[in-house]
Amino acid sequence: MVLTRLPLYVGTAEPPFFPGDGSQASSAGSGPSPEEVVVAYHERTKHHYHRYAASLGYMDWATQPDPFRRYAGASLVRLPLPEAGRALPYWQLYVADCMEPAPLSIDSISLFFRYALSLTAWKRVHETTWSLRVNPSSGNLHPTDGYALLPPLYAIHDRPGVYHYAPKEHGLERRADLDPLVWADLTAAFPEGSFLVGLSSIHWREAWKYGERAFRYCQHDVGHALGTLRFAAAALGWKLTLLDRVGEDAVSQLLGLNRDADYAGAEREHPDLVALVVRGDWPSDRGLCLSKEAVSQVAASRWYGTANALSSEHSVDWPVIDQVAVATTSSRIAADEEFSKFPSEEELFEAPVRSGSFTAERVILGRRSAVSMDASTAIPAATFFRMLARLVPTRDGRSVPWDAIPWRPRIHLGLFVHRVNELSSGLYLLARDPGKVEALRQTMRPEFLWRRPPSCPPGLPLYLLKEGDCRALAARVSCGQDIAGDGAFSLGMIADYADSLVTYGAGFYRNLFWEAGLVGQVLYLEAEEAGIRSTGIGCYFDDPVHQVFGISSRDWQSFYHFTVGGPVEDTRLTTLPAYGASPTP
Ligand SMILES: Cc1cc2nc3c(=O)[nH]c(=O)nc-3n(C[C@H](O)[C@H](O)[C@H](O)COP(=O)(O)O)c2cc1C
Numbered sequence: 001m002v003l004t005r006l007p008l009y010v011g012t013a014e015p016p017f018f019p020g021d022g023s024q025a026s027s028a029g030s031g032p033s034p035e036e037v038v039v040a041y042h043e044r045t046k047h048h049y050h051r052y053a054a055s056l057g058y059m060d061w062a063t064q065p066d067p068f069r070r071y072a073g074a075s076l077v078r079l080p081l082p083e084a085g086r087a088l089p090y091w092q093l094y095v096a097d098c099m100e101p102a103p104l105s106i107d108s109i110s111l112f113f114r115y116a117l118s119l120t121a122w123k124r125v126h127e128t129t130w131s132l133r134v135n136p137s138s139g140n141l142h143p144t145d146g147y148a149l150l151p152p153l154y155a156i157h158d159r160p161g162v163y164h165y166a167p168k169e170h171g172l173e174r175r176a177d178l179d180p181l182v183w184a185d186l187t188a189a190f191p192e193g194s195f196l197v198g199l200s201s202i203h204w205r206e207a208w209k210y211g212e213r214a215f216r217y218c219q220h221d222v223g224h225a226l227g228t229l230r231f232a233a234a235a236l237g238w239k240l241t242l243l244d245r246v247g248e249d250a251v252s253q254l255l256g257l258n259r260d261a262d263y264a265g266a267e268r269e270h271p272d273l274v275a276l277v278v279r280g281d282w283p284s285d286r287g288l289c290l291s292k293e294a295v296s297q298v299a300a301s302r303w304y305g306t307a308n309a310l311s312s313e314h315s316v317d318w319p320v321i322d323q324v325a326v327a328t329t330s331s332r333i334a335a336d337e338e339f340s341k342f343p344s345e346e347e348l349f350e351a352p353v354r355s356g357s358f359t360a361e362r363v364i365l366g367r368r369s370a371v372s373m374d375a376s377t378a379i380p381a382a383t384f385f386r387m388l389a390r391l392v393p394t395r396d397g398r399s400v401p402w403d404a405i406p407w408r409p410r411i412h413l414g415l416f417v418h419r420v421n422e423l424s425s426g427l428y429l430l431a432r433d434p435g436k437v438e439a440l441r442q443t444m445r446p447e448f449l450w451r452r453p454p455s456c457p458p459g460l461p462l463y464l465l466k467e468g469d470c471r472a473l474a475a476r477v478s479c480g481q482d483i484a485g486d487g488a489f490s491l492g493m494i495a496d497y498a499d500s501l502v503t504y505g506a507g508f509y510r511n512l513f514w515e516a517g518l519v520g521q522v523l524y525l526e527a528e529e530a531g532i533r534s535t536g537i538g539c540y541f542d543d544p545v546h547q548v549f550g551i552s553s554r555d556w557q558s559f560y561h562f563t564v565g566g567p568v569e570d571t572r573l574t575t576l577p578a579y580g581a582s583p584t585p
Contacts, residue, residue: 034506037327045213046542055211063311071305074173079110091356093234096398101237101279106155115232119578138217143205147198185294200269223517230401253299266307330507342395347459363528370533370567373486377566378419387526416474426467445550479539487565498555516560537561
């Protein structure tokens with residue numbers, strides 16, 4: 001493809017970046033375009049063998065951000081903790097329309113947030129205690145906050161409202177009262193009983209530890225949270241889809257993030273997305289908008305609460321994060337894409353998966369990142385194929401969680417296969433969009449084999465590129481982390497980067513990370529179902545990964561790494577329940 005609107009940086013020289021606060025132009029005349037800001041940000045936040053992306057370089061414990069946002073003055077509705085032991089099998093989350101949608105009530109909303117964003121455990125070692133959640137997060141720093149716009153619901157409120165989800169309390173903070181007429185206007189185009197959820201990011205939470213690369217991690221976390229929301233909806237027989245025509249200003253107004261006075265002295269939340277949750281069939285037009293008028297009326301409603309400050313001070317600011325956040329606000333509409341050439345469920349799985357090992361509850365609430373892998377567990381090829389098949393949308397557009405995002409896959413997998421029975425070790429490629437195989441082939445090393453693995457389901461676009469032991473290589477390019485070589489397999493998520501930015505605009509930079517996070521969330525759950533574990537890997541050496549696959553142009557970029565395998569438990573840690581007897585430091 002021809003890059004007409006993007007700056008191309010070749011060789012090893014650093015790309016130019018825009019000094020100061022980003023308002024200066026890189027060359028005389030106009031300032032940098034949003035695409036230039038994105039590309040410059042991406043380049044300067046790469047980790048290299050000889051230099052990591054800029055960060056403080058040490059942990060400033062005195063300013064460690066509070067992982068829990070609260071709004072003082074907003075009333076808290078505690079949600080009844082769902083009873084443990086729900087029998088719904090995990091595999092059923094992926095089967096559309098196989099259960100009666102749960103009615104909307106305080107109990108179903110409680111289960112929805114329990115499976116999406118709640119705490120799942122407290123961990124303790126010596127005097128240190130910390131919590132873990134359903135959604136994973138880089139460094140366990142949890143920059144993502146969740147919101148809901150709900151109709152009147154018995155035991156929650158008799159009028160519609162905007163709520164912030166408080167994970168430590170498993171409760172909803174009522175941020176705004178909505179007039180029933182405003183609610184009716186806002187949801188006029190949606191099926192009866194629909195509601196909205198929103199996500200925001202507090203970039204500082206990640207930047208405190210990771211510096212400039214933190215914006216990437218915040219977006220990964222949004223992708224993971226979008227995944228947990230989609231699976232939580234599936235567990236109730238509900239559907240959930242991103243409203244990608246709703247611009248950032250509208251997200252901000254709907255969630256109250258534009259209210260300067262409510263954040264006086266507190267870290268701002270960056271508006272990420274709103275998604276529609278429906279109980280019945282999809283509305284006929286999936287590219288739904290919200291009425292501008294109704295959104296303004298939400299913003300003009302009565303609001304409650306002021307945000308807590310998360311750190312006493314910020315020892316350092318990272319202006320490039322603000323720059324890239326501004327540059328990626330442009331709209332990024334991708335509705336109505338064509339999926340007719342994608343495989344059917346039968347072609348992907350051979351036999352559709354209608355049985356499994358665990359309940360949805362056990363997989364969702366039991367999900368954990370492996371901190372170390374055992375360097376011995378091997379998985380059957382059939383398990384490997386099933387995990388990968390879960391990552392490819394089906395042609396009917398109904399596969400969970402891919403029905404939550406309207407665009408065709410832009411993230412493909414460069415795999416390092418170490419211990420998969422019946423398969424040669426080596427490098428593999430999964431083209432998540434079968435239509436991209438040729439483009440990937442042109443981009444990668446000419447000597448690659450592009451051979452279909454034996455017994456691979458016909459619809460799974462998986463190829464063996466090169467045989468050989470790549471355990472040390474996988475660990476080396478993942479910042480030297482052994483987990484990438486000691487699992488059954490690990491992978492780099494290769495984004496169709498330049499074409500995405502050209503097609504959808506700079507704002508889509510974030511969507512690429514969201515898609516990568518969604519891929520990661522499926523891998524986390526699939527690993528649990530297979531009785532093993534996985535771990536997201538945000539720390540990797542970008543360009544060395546590209547070199548492994550022979551990618552020399554900037555058009556394709558590695559966006560996230562993952563490892564899957566037999567875990568080694570950290571026996572030094574004590575595990576405590578998430579709620580009830582939880583220690584709340
Ligand atoms: C975007 C992202 C990047 C991550 N990067 C790494 C990594 O480079 N190395 C690692 O050991 N764990 C990594 N993790 C795992 C987190 O440390 C883990 O999710 C967090 O500690 C919370 O634990 P849990 O996943 O068990 O809830 C990453 C997780 C995410 C979501």
